[in-house]
Amino acid sequence: MATLKELSKQDELLSGGHRLCAGCGIPPIVRLVLRAANAPVVATTATGCLEVGTTIYPYTAWRIPWIHSAFENAAATISGVETAYRALKKRGKVTQEDMKFIAFGGDGGTYDIGLQALSGALERGHDFLYVCYDNGAYMNTGIQRSSATPFYSNTTTSPAGEVIQGKQEWRKDLTRIVVAHNVPYAAQASPHNWSDLSKKAEKALKTKGPTFLNVMSPCPLGWYTKSEDSIKWAKLSVDTCYWPLYEVEDGILRVTYKPKEKKPLADWLKPQGRFKHLFKPENEHLLEKFQARVDLEWQRLLDLDGKRL
Amino acid sequence: MAITMTKGQVGLTGNSAVAYAMKQINPDVCAAYPITPSTAIIEDFSGYVADGAVETELITVESEHSAMSACIGASAAGARVMTATSSQGLALMWEMLYIASGMRLPIVLANVNRALSAPINIHCDHSDSMGARDAGWIQIYSETVQEAYDNMFQAVRIAENSNVLLPVMVCFDGFITSHAIENISLVDDAEVKDFVGEYNPATMLLNTDNPVTYGAMTLPDTYIEFKHQQSQAMSRSKDIALEAGKEFGKRFGREYGLFDSYRLEDAEVAIVIMNSAAGTTKVAVDELRKQGKKVGVLRPRLFRPFPFREIANALKGIKAIAILDRVDSMNDFGGPLFNEVRSALYDLETRPKVFGRIYGLGGRDYKVKDALGVFDELYKVVETGKIDTLTKYITL
Numbered sequence: 001m002a003t004l005k006e007l008s009k010q011d012e013l014l015s016g017g018h019r020l021c022a023g024c025g026i027p028p029i030v031r032l033v034l035r036a037a038n039a040p041v042v043a044t045t046a047t048g049c050l051e052v053g054t055t056i057y058p059y060t061a062w063r064i065p066w067i068h069s070a071f072e073n074a075a076a077t078i079s080g081v082e083t084a085y086r087a088l089k090k091r092g093k094v095t096q097e098d099m100k101f102i103a104f105g106g107d108g109g110t111y112d113i114g115l116q117a118l119s120g121a122l123e124r125g126h127d128f129l130y131v132c133y134d135n136g137a138y139m140n141t142g143i144q145r146s147s148a149t150p151f152y153s154n155t156t157t158s159p160a161g162e163v164i165q166g167k168q169e170w171r172k173d174l175t176r177i178v179v180a181h182n183v184p185y186a187a188q189a190s191p192h193n194w195s196d197l198s199k200k201a202e203k204a205l206k207t208k209g210p211t212f213l214n215v216m217s218p219c220p221l222g223w224y225t226k227s228e229d230s231i232k233w234a235k236l237s238v239d240t241c242y243w244p245l246y247e248v249e250d251g252i253l254r255v256t257y258k259p260k261e262k263k264p265l266a267d268w269l270k271p272q273g274r275f276k277h278l279f280k281p282e283n284e285h286l287l288e289k290f291q292a293r294v295d296l297e298w299q300r301l302l303d304l305d306g307k308r309l
Numbered sequence: 310m311a312i313t314m315t316k317g318q319v320g321l322t323g324n325s326a327v328a329y330a331m332k333q334i335n336p337d338v339c340a341a342y343p344i345t346p347s348t349a350i351i352e353d354f355s356g357y358v359a360d361g362a363v364e365t366e367l368i369t370v371e372s373e374h375s376a377m378s379a380c381i382g383a384s385a386a387g388a389r390v391m392t393a394t395s396s397q398g399l400a401l402m403w404e405m406l407y408i409a410s411g412m413r414l415p416i417v418l419a420n421v422n423r424a425l426s427a428p429i430n431i432h433c434d435h436s437d438s439m440g441a442r443d444a445g446w447i448q449i450y451s452e453t454v455q456e457a458y459d460n461m462f463q464a465v466r467i468a469e470n471s472n473v474l475l476p477v478m479v480c481f482d483g484f485i486t487s488h489a490i491e492n493i494s495l496v497d498d499a500e501v502k503d504f505v506g507e508y509n510p511a512t513m514l515l516n517t518d519n520p521v522t523y524g525a526m527t528l529p530d531t532y533i534e535f536k537h538q539q540s541q542a543m544s545r546s547k548d549i550a551l552e553a554g555k556e557f558g559k560r561f562g563r564e565y566g567l568f569d570s571y572r573l574e575d576a577e578v579a580i581v582i583m584n585s586a587a588g589t590t591k592v593a594v595d596e597l598r599k600q601g602k603k604v605g606v607l608r609p610r611l612f613r614p615f616p617f618r619e620i621a622n623a624l625k626g627i628k629a630i631a632i633l634d635r636v637d638s639m640n641d642f643g644g645p646l647f648n649e650v651r652s653a654l655y656d657l658e659t660r661p662k663v664f665g666r667i668y669g670l671g672g673r674d675y676k677v678k679d680a681l682g683v684f685d686e687l688y689k690v691v692e693t694g695k696i697d698t699l700t701k702y703i704t705l
Binding site: 040042044051052055056057058060062063064065066067068069070072073075076077078079080081083084085086087088090091093094096099116117119120121123124 | 337338364371388404516523531
C-alpha cells in the first residue's frame with residue numbers, strides 16, 4: 001500500500017470544486033477508493049448526493065469515465081459496463097489490459113431501493129467493487145429515514161415526536177447480507193482511518209469478482225453536527241463500536257480494529273442533533289436499549305473474529 | 310437451435326426468427342429477463358451463446374429494470390446492445406426507457422406485444438408498447454414473422470445512424486406472431502454483417518484516454534435544450550428509417566416504407582390497423598374487392614416518429630376511415646392510433662369521416678368477420694354521412 005505521502009502526490013480523480021457540502025464524508029471516501037485502483041477506472045453512481053454534487057451540467061468533477069442512470073440500479077449499470085468491457089476486449093475493440101469498475105451508492109440507493117440490483121450483480125459474479133457511503137438516511141432529499149438509519153434517529157420521516165421517539169427499528173445489516181452472497185471480499189470501513197480504508201479498497205479492487213465496501217459517511221446536514229467535526233464523529237462511531245471495522249475475505253471474518261478502550265455510545269450520540277431527544281431524562285431507557293444492542297452486536301462480531309462464516 | 314433451410318425458406322416462429330436475427334447481428338452484449346410471450350427469444354439466444362454460435366456476452370439479470378439498466382451501462386460503454394421483453398417487463402423498464410433515449414443510446418429491443426395487468430393476461434394487445442410510445446424510442450410494428458425478422462436488422466441501422474442515435478423497439482404480436490410458424494426467407498450472415506455495419510460510437514466509457522461523463526444533472530438552464538435535440542433526432546429518424554427500408558428492399562427484395570398501403574389507391578373506405586390484425590383485415594379487403602367494393606387497409610409500421618403528413622396524404626380522398634386500436638387510452642376518446650391518425654387528417658382540405666374502434670384486448674380474436682363488420686359500418690357512414698358512435702369496443 002502507498003504511504004500517505006505517496007497518496008498525496010497521486011492525481012486527483014475526483015477534482016475539487018464540486019458542490020458536496022463542507023464536511024461531507026463522501027469526497028474523502030471516493031478519493032481514497034479511486035486512489036487504490038492502480039489501473040484505469042470506470043465508475044457509476046446511483047442518484048444521490050454524490051451524483052448531484054459532482055455533475056451539474058456542463059461541469060463534471062470526474063476525471064475518469066463516469067455514468068449515472070438512475071437511483072436503484074448502480075449495480076445493474078456497472079454490470080453492463082463491465083460486461084461490455086469483456087465483450088469488446090474479446091473482439092479486440094478495447095485493448096486496455098486491466099480495468100476497474102466501481103459503483104458508488106448511498107445507503108438509500110444500496111440498502112433500500114438498490115438492494116435487488118446489488119444482489120443480482122453480486123450473484124452473477126461481475127468483476128466490480130460496490131462502495132456504499134452510509135450516512136444513515138436519504139440526505140439528498142432532506143434527511144428521510146432509510147433502513148440504515150440508526151436506532152431512534154430523528155429524521156424527517158421518523159421524527160422524534162410527542163409519542164414516537166425517532167426511528168423505531170434497528171438498522172439493516174447490509175454488510176452481512178452481502179457476505180451471504182459468498183463474495184470473495186466485503187468490508188466495513190470509515191474515512192477517519194484512511195489507512196484501513198485504503199488497504200481495504202486496494203484489496204477489494206485487486207480481487208477478481210464482486211467486492212463490497214460499506215463506509216461510514218458523516219453528514220453534517222443530516223446529523224446536525226459541525227462541518228469541521230465530521231472525521232471526529234466518524235472515528236467515534238468506530239470507537240463506540242457502533243460501526244465496527246472488519247472484513248470478510250474468502251469467508252473468513254476479521255475485525256480490523258479493536259478500540260483499546262470501548263467508548264460509551266452516548267459520546268457519539270450526544271454531539272449529534274439527530275439524537276437530541278435521547279438525552280431527555282424520560283428517554284434514558286431508550287439510550288440504555290441502544291447501548292445494549294450495540295454491545296450485543298459488537299460481541300457477536302467478536303465471537304466471529306478469525307472464524308470461517 | 311439448428312436452422313435448416315429448404316429452397317431458401319425456413320419455417321420459424323416469430324420468437325425464433327427474431328432470436329436468429331439477433332444471432333446474425335451478433336451483438337456485443339445482451340441483457341435480458343424472461344417473460345411470456347417473449348421468453349423463447351432469450352432461450353434461443355442463450356442456446357446460441359452456450360454453443361459459441363455468437364460472441365455476445367449474455368447478462369441474465371434479475372429483473373427487466375436491471376435488464377434495461379445493464380443495457381444502458383453496456384451501450385454507454387461502447388457496446389452494441391440488444392434485449393427482448395413483453396408487457397409487465399416493458400412496464401418495469403419504463404423508467405429506464407426514458408433514460409436510454411435521453412442518453413441517446415442506440416439499444417435495440419424486441420417487444421412481443423402482450424396485455425398489461427390487471428387483470429393479468431399473457432395474450433396479445435398493444436397496451437405495453439403503446440404505454441411506452443412517448444418514451445423517446447423509435448417504434449416499428451411488424452405484421453408477420455418475416456417482417457419482425459427483417460425489422461431487427463433495420464432497427465440496428467436506424468438506431469446507430471449518427472444523425473439518429475436513439476433506441477429502437479421492434480414490436481410484434483404475442484402468440485399470434487411470436488408463436489406461429491411461418492415460412493420465411495433468411496438473409497445471408499455475411500450480408501447481415503454488411504447491412505448493419507460496424508458500431509463505432511464517437512464516445513464510450515471504455516475509452517479511458519477520453520473520459521466522458523454520462524448522465525449529468527441538468528437544471529432549467531439546459532434540460533430543455535437536451536430534449537429539443539432529442540426531438541430533432543426523432544424527426545430526422547423518419548427519413549433514416551425510410552432509407553433503411555429501401556436499402557433493405559434493394560439488397561434483399563423486401564422493401565419497407567413508413568406504412569404499408571393495401572389496395573388503398575382507389576379506396577372509398579379504409580381501415581387503419583397495426584401488426585398481425587392487418588393481415589386479417591387484408592383478407593376481408595380481398596373478399597369485398599371481389600364484390601366490387603373499393604376498400605383498403607393502411608398499416609402503420611413506424612409509430613414513433615409518427616409519419617402524420619405521409620399518412621394523411623395516403624388517406625386523402627377516402628370517404629370514411631375506421632382506426633382500430635388494440636389498446637385503450639382510457640381517456641373516453643379512443644386509442645392512441647385513433648387519436649394520432651385523426652389528428653393527422655385535420656389539415657386535409659376535405660376531411661374523411663373517421664371513427665375509432667378498440668378490438669382484441671388481452672388476445673381476444675379479431676376475425677375476418679370483425680373486419681367485415683367494420684367495413685359495413687364504414688359504408689353506412691358513407692351512405693348516411695353520419696357517424697353513430699365515434700369510438701367503441703368491438704370483438705366483445
